[in-house]
Amino acid sequence: MNRASSMGIKENECLEGSQIEMLCGSEIATNTDIIIVGAGVAGSALAFTLGKEGRRVRVIERDISEPDRIVGELLQPGGYLKLIELGLDDCVKGIDSQQVFGYALYKDGQKTKLPYPLEGFRSDVSGRGFHYGRFIQKMRQKAASLPNVSLEQGTVTCLIEEKGTIKGVHYKTNEGQELTANAPLTIVCDGCFSNLRRSLCNPKVDIPSCFVGLVLENCDLPYLSHGHVILADPSPILFYPISSNEIRCLADVPGQKVPSISNGEMAHYLKTVVAPQIPPELYTAFISAIDKGNIRTMHNRSMPASPYPTPGAILMGDAFNMRHPLTGGGMTVALSDVVVLRDLLRPLHDLHDASALCRYLESFYTLRKPVASTINTLAGALYKVFCASTDPARKEMRQACFDYLSLGGVFSNGPIALLSGLNPRPLSLVLHFFAVAVFGVGRLLLPFPSLKRVWIGARLISGASGIILPILKAEGIRQVFFPVTVPAYHRAPPIH
Numbered sequence: 001m002n003r004a005s006s007m008g009i010k011e012n013e014c015l016e017g018s019q020i021e022m023l024c025g026s027e028i029a030t031n032t033d034i035i036i037v038g039a040g041v042a043g044s045a046l047a048f049t050l051g052k053e054g055r056r057v058r059v060i061e062r063d064i065s066e067p068d069r070i071v072g073e074l075l076q077p078g079g080y081l082k083l084i085e086l087g088l089d090d091c092v093k094g095i096d097s098q099q100v101f102g103y104a105l106y107k108d109g110q111k112t113k114l115p116y117p118l119e120g121f122r123s124d125v126s127g128r129g130f131h132y133g134r135f136i137q138k139m140r141q142k143a144a145s146l147p148n149v150s151l152e153q154g155t156v157t158c159l160i161e162e163k164g165t166i167k168g169v170h171y172k173t174n175e176g177q178e179l180t181a182n183a184p185l186t187i188v189c190d191g192c193f194s195n196l197r198r199s200l201c202n203p204k205v206d207i208p209s210c211f212v213g214l215v216l217e218n219c220d221l222p223y224l225s226h227g228h229v230i231l232a233d234p235s236p237i238l239f240y241p242i243s244s245n246e247i248r249c250l251a252d253v254p255g256q257k258v259p260s261i262s263n264g265e266m267a268h269y270l271k272t273v274v275a276p277q278i279p280p281e282l283y284t285a286f287i288s289a290i291d292k293g294n295i296r297t298m299h300n301r302s303m304p305a306s307p308y309p310t311p312g313a314i315l316m317g318d319a320f321n322m323r324h325p326l327t328g329g330g331m332t333v334a335l336s337d338v339v340v341l342r343d344l345l346r347p348l349h350d351l352h353d354a355s356a357l358c359r360y361l362e363s364f365y366t367l368r369k370p371v372a373s374t375i376n377t378l379a380g381a382l383y384k385v386f387c388a389s390t391d392p393a394r395k396e397m398r399q400a401c402f403d404y405l406s407l408g409g410v411f412s413n414g415p416i417a418l419l420s421g422l423n424p425r426p427l428s429l430v431l432h433f434f435a436v437a438v439f440g441v442g443r444l445l446l447p448f449p450s451l452k453r454v455w456i457g458a459r460l461i462s463g464a465s466g467i468i469l470p471i472l473k474a475e476g477i478r479q480v481f482f483p484v485t486v487p488a489y490h491r492a493p494p495i496h
Contacts, residue, residue: 032058032183033351035169037156037196039064041072042317042334043189044139049086049342051149058181059143059151060171062190066133070213070250070296071325073242074100074227075128075135077116078371078421079332082339089124091142095134098241100127102416104223105405106279107231107398112406113223116420117413127227127328127420129241129248154179159186159196159313165354166312184351186313187341192301194319201315202306208324208383209235209254212266212274213296216247219285227328231402232277233388236326239282249286252326254387258297266295300324302380304474305372309362311354316341321372324383329375332421336371340364347493356494363488366479371424373475378418378429380471385436393459400440400460411435426480430468437464 034050036043039061047059075083075092083089102115118125144151154171160180161167168182188196197203216239221228227240235252242248251274259265270290278286305321307314317334344364351357385394385401405412415432417423441457472480483489 032056032150032181033185034058035060035181035183035186037169037186037188038062038190038317038319039140039143039151040067040136040189040191040317041139041331042338043187044136044143045086045088045335045338046187046189046316046341047143047149047151048088048139048146049338050345051143051146052087053342053346055148055345057143057146057149058183059149060154060156060169060181061140061151062153062155064140064151064153066137069132070211070248070298072132072135072331073129073248074240074328075130076328076332076420077118077121077125077127078424079329079335080125080128081121081421082332082335084125085339086335086342088139088142091135091138092128092130095130095138096243097128097130097135098243099124099225100129100227100240101225102127103227103229104221105229105231105402107402110402110406111222112402112412113226114405114412114416117417117422126225129227129243131242156190156196159188159199161199164311166310184312184354185357188313188315188319189317190319192318192322197315197319200308200310200313201320202308203303204306205301205303205322207256207299207301209252209300210256210258211298211300211325212251212253212258212270213298214249214251214270214286214289215242215294216249216282216285216289218245219247219282221247222279222281228279229386230277230279231386231388231398232274235387236383237274237278238326239278240328247282247285249282249289250325252300252383252387256299261295261297266297267291267293270295300326304376305365305368307365309358309365311358314341314361314364321376323376323379325379326383326386327375327379327419329379329419329421333368333372333375336421336424337364337368340367344493353494359488360491360494363491366483366486366489369475369479369483370426371421373472373480374418374424374426374429375421376475377426377468377471378415381433381468382419384467391459391463392456393463396440396444396456396460397437397463400443401436403443404436404439426472430472433468434464437461 033055034057036059039059047057051057105112143149154173156169156171158170159166166186230237235254238250259269267290301322303322418429444453444457
């Protein structure tokens with residue numbers, strides 16, 4: 001009987017906290033190959049994937065009840081392809097998930113439809129909108145169904161280090177009992193608020209803005225089965241379906257401070273600043289959602305990957321690398337990283353030589369770059385371009401981006417393929433980004449250039465460079481564009 005059956009879990013139902021919690025079997029507890037800290041997207045996918053490969057996996061999650069978040073609700077098609085590759089695509093079934101086939105982009109009364117370039121893929125390949133908690137519980141259920149995967153609730157307080165090598169973790173149960181878990185490899189995936197990453201990376205967390213989240217009920221989006229992006233003032237507003245009768249709205253507020261919800265400032269802000277800028281078809285449902293009062297906020301974090309290779313441990317997920325959630329790319333990056341790590345670990349039968357394993361796994365940081373750097377760079381760059389500005393050059397760049405995407409064909413398919421994770425090529429991203437800038441300059445100089453327009457055009461190119469180059473520098477120019485020159489890229493598995 002497998003673990004899921006012994007817990008009384010049915011095949012098609014999400015796990016409740018009491019159902020999912022289990023005490024690890026003595027065999028897994030004493031002979032664990034891999035400890036995973038955290039059972040979010042990265043942790044749950046890793047647990048299932050490595051368990052399916054025959055590893056004895058022990059997962060320690062702080063809270064195994066269904067999470068309730070306002071982000072992580074849109075999976076791009078590239079992420080769905082990774083789910084298929086990992087055998088986890090059935091996790092979007094039975095949770096009322098909605099297929100998403102592209103975007104609708106709005107600006108100053110103009111609008112354009114930007115479909116995902118899905119030609120050549122099977123019919124179920126698309127983006128997916130869903131409730132984050134339902135999706136995570138399906139992933140956890142899938143992991144817990146394997147007899148060699150142990151999933152338990154506990155708060156990891158610190159990593160166990162001996163002579164520079166991580167040997168396991170100290171953690172505390174709900175009852176306050178302090179326990180120790182040991183394994184040759186510890187994978188830390190404890191999310192954006194990670195308290196363990198400081199010893200494993202150089203965390204430079206930036207908080208450019210906050211999301212204000214609402215759920216609109218019983219209304220239809222202007223373009224069915226599409227995400228909607230409104231280039232509003234001061235910053236973008238997003239809409240996308242998360243169930244058959246619910247639409248998630250995320251209004252971006254620049255900076256780290258948002259109007260107070262408790263004293264009514266937030267409701268006033270949403271009604272007077274945001275509401276006049278949304279599509280009229282959504283206005284009534286939007287006002288109704290505000291009046292209902294379930295307004296939530298969340299800081300948007302961005303953090304480039306800057307790891308300290310450490311014997312016995314590796315970082316994954318939001319604990320390791322974050323980007324602005326505007327493009328909904330976080331889960332795609334996490335699932336892609338899981339595929340890369342799975343493939344690296346697959347030829348290894350023994351994980352006990354920590355220093356040799358650490359040297360070998362340094363290749364992970366370069367092999368992940370095509371997908372991760374493309375999505376990270378695009379998220380950061382698009383957010384800056386999509387925000388309103390009084391600077392004439394930034395205004396021109398924003399309008400040029402909208403008009404460039406509105407051209408259709410290769411001008412929309414290329415950028416949307418990058419955003420969706422279907423074509424993770426950093427060079428293609430840079431070419432399209434500067435093509436938008438050149439397109440903007442051309443619009444300024446035609447039909448008759450003036451000194452003022454030439455000056456704005458020069459500042460547009462300079463501004464575009466100022467947006468994308470620092471992001472690429474943080475990602476690592478050499479790893480992004482010249483990975484084969486990085487020694488770790490060619491590292492072979494250690495021989496035992």
